[in-house]
Amino acid sequence: MSSIGRFIPLFEGQFAAYCEVEHAVATNNGTSALHLALLGMGVGPGDEVIVPTLTFVATANAVTYCGARPVFVDSEPRTMNLDAAQLEAAITSRTKGILAVHLYGHPADMDAIAEVAERHGLFVIEDAAEAHGALYKGRKVGGLADAGTFSFFGNKIITTGEGGMVTLRDAGRTERIRLLRGQGMQQDRRYWFPVVGYNYRMTNIQAALGLAQLEQIAQYTAHHRQVAGWYTEELAPVAGALQLPVEAPWARHAYWLYTVVLGGDVAVERDAVMGGLAAVGIETRPVFYPMHVMEPYYEGRGRYPVAERLSERGLSLPTHVGMKREDVVYVAAKLRRLCGL
Ligand SMILES: Cc1ncc(COP(=O)(O)O)c(C=O)c1O
Incomplete structure (x- = not known):
């Protein structure tokens, strides 16, 4: 059967080992x-989970799927991640946990987040969708x-076409998640469903692809960092006008995407810059819209000013394993010219 096969437990085991956890x-x-x-x-109906407003929509939607409410916090301007200093103010009697995102590959400040979580008895989940191989104080994200x-x-940095993974240390929660992943079918009793589950299984073919990708992950992550290093060399002279990605002293950035933010001195609009780059064959992408400006989560503008600025002025440059140094030099030169720098 396609979702039963030897590559699935193999991929899970090797990915758990890669993330230095017991289960995946x-x-x-x-x-x-x-x-x-x-x-x-x-997490269930009536609960609240704190998430950064600046993220991909799936982070907030997953909370909504549980019948719970995502409660937003603003971003820290340099790393673009959830600002841990603002967590406390978002906590209510309904708060169950914090869902931190390692945006574009830079790890969130997990110790600062854990400190608040412990004080209030909250769980913490890492959304590491964009951060395979990133390190926080020498430890792998996930x-x-x-x-x-x-x-x-x-x-993503490694791919199975479509696919995902949950990484955990706790055996009981792992069992629960396995049960829910496979329609809620009891492991030792076929077609017996003690709970309402989901069809969220990975196929054996995808797992085989994942294993092959995992063999290459060290080269892939090294290349992402190499591309980022080249961009930083090319753009360093204009780092006052363009905010370049930072690497916090405790972080090893995965550089899924090299994301820059136009500073106040750059008179051109971000979308005009993107249009100019597209005209010479360079595909870029805007930083995500913050959740609180879109219909399902609308709170009006102005409440999370950092996320709004990053969203309006930020763009991700091409960052992939096929890039050579001359490609990066070309993109950086065009970007500088379009920004008037
Ligand atoms: C931060 C973040 N969370 C979650 C997801 C969801 O992953 P998927 O597209 O595999 O469902 C993505 C990316 O797509 C993401 O960037």
Whole structure:
């Protein structure tokens, strides 16, 4: 059967070892991994989970799927991640946990987050969809909290086409997540469903691809860092006008995407810069819209000013394993010219 096969437990075992955790559960995408991780933590209707407003929509939607409410916090301007200093103000009697995101590959400040979580008895999940191989104080992301989640979508650092993974230390929660992943079918009793589960399984073929990708992950992550290093060399002279990605002293950035932010001195609009780059064959992408400006989560503008600025002025430059130094030099030169720098 396609979702039963030897590559699935192999991929799970090797990915768990890679993340330095005891357990991993493979899923059909990163969004289902988030949903299962939240369910594994017992999130349900009426609960609140704190998430950064600046993230991909799946982070917030997974909370909504549980019948819970995502409560947003603003971003820290340099790393673009959830600002741990603002967590306390977002906590209410309904708060169950914190879902931190390692945006674009830079790890969130997990110790600062854990400190607040411990004080209030909250769980912490890492959304590491964009951060395979990133390190926080020398430890791999995905192994820093109660659970971690990954995406293996086609544009990620390693891919299975579509795919995801939950990483955990706790055996009981792992069992619960495995049960929910496979329609809720009891392991030792075929077609017996003690709970309402989901069809969130990864196929054996995808797991085989994942194993092959995992063999290459060291080269892939090294190349992402190499590309980032080249960009930083080329753009360093204009680092006052363009905010370049930072690497906090405690972080090893995965540089899934090299993301820059136009500073106040750059008179051109971000979208005009993107248009100019597209005209010479360079595909870029805007930083995500913050959750609180879109219909399902609308709170009006102005409440999370840092996330709004990053979203309006930020763009991700091409960052992939096929890039050579001359490609980076070309992109950086065009970007500088379009920004008038
Ligand atoms: C931060 C973040 N979370 C979750 C996801 C969801 O992953 P998937 O697309 O595999 O469902 C993604 C990416 O796609 C993401 O970037």
